[in-house]
Amino acid sequence: MSTDDLKKKAKVITKRLADNYPDAKCHLDFKSPFELLVSTVLAAQCTDVRVNMTMTPLYKSKYKSPKDILKDGIENFRNNIKSINFFNNKAKAILSLCEVLEKEHKGKVPGTMDELTALPGVGRKSASVILGNCFGKEDVVIVDTHLKRVSTKLGLIENDNPDKIEAELKTIIPEKDQYHFSMRIGEHGRLVCNAKKPLCEECFLNDICPSSKI
Numbered sequence: 001m002s003t004d005d006l007k008k009k010a011k012v013i014t015k016r017l018a019d020n021y022p023d024a025k026c027h028l029d030f031k032s033p034f035e036l037l038v039s040t041v042l043a044a045q046c047t048d049v050r051v052n053m054t055m056t057p058l059y060k061s062k063y064k065s066p067k068d069i070l071k072d073g074i075e076n077f078r079n080n081i082k083s084i085n086f087f088n089n090k091a092k093a094i095l096s097l098c099e100v101l102e103k104e105h106k107g108k109v110p111g112t113m114d115e116l117t118a119l120p121g122v123g124r125k126s127a128s129v130i131l132g133n134c135f136g137k138e139d140v141v142i143v144d145t146h147l148k149r150v151s152t153k154l155g156l157i158e159n160d161n162p163d164k165i166e167a168e169l170k171t172i173i174p175e176k177d178q179y180h181f182s183m184r185i186g187e188h189g190r191l192v193c194n195a196k197k198p199l200c201e202e203c204f205l206n207d208i209c210p211s212s213k214i
C-alpha cells in the first residue's frame, strides 16, 4: 500500500478509535510525573493493576519524591514492592533512577525525550508515556504490545522493531493525533482485538481490517 493510501486508512482508523474511545487514558494511576515514571518502570512484565495496587498506597504514605525512596533505602523499598514481578532488579533500577533525578534534575522528572531517555532504565516507550500523559505532548507514539499487535493486524505497519514501528506510524498519523491514537489503539487491544481471541465480529474496524476473521 502506498504511503498516501496508508495515511487515508490511518485517518479512518484514528476517527473511529476517537469515536469509540474518546477518553482512553493511561491505566497506571499517578498524581505526578515522578509517580508515573516509577510505575512505568515497575509495569514492565507486570500488570498495571498489580502496580497500582502496590504503589498507590505507597505514593500516598511515603514515596512522593526521589528523595523519599533514597532515604528509605534499597532494603525497605525492595520489601515494599515485593508483590511486583522482578522486584529485585526493578528496586535497584529505581534507586539508580532516583539518584540521577536527584543529582541532575533537582529531584524533578525532565520533560524532553532526550533527557528522559538519558535516565537509567528509561527507553523511548516509557519516555513517550511520560511526555504524553504528564507534559501534554501530542507527537508521541507509545509502542507497547497492544499498539504493535493491533497496528500489525490492521496492516498499518510492517516492522517488528519498536523504533521502526514508531517511525512508520509517525509518517502516516498527524502529530496532533499520535498520542491519542496510541492510547485508543491500546484500549482497542485490551477490549476487542485481544491477543488470544480477537472479537472480530463486534469490531468497528472489521470492514477495513485485513486480519478480520469474518
Ligand code: SF4
Pocket (backbone or CB within 6 Å): 150, 153, 154, 192, 193, 194, 198, 199, 200, 201, 203, 204, 205, 206, 209, 210, 211, 212, 213
Ligand atoms: S477485525 Fe479482528 S483482527 Fe482486525 S482489528 Fe478488529 S478485532 Fe482485530
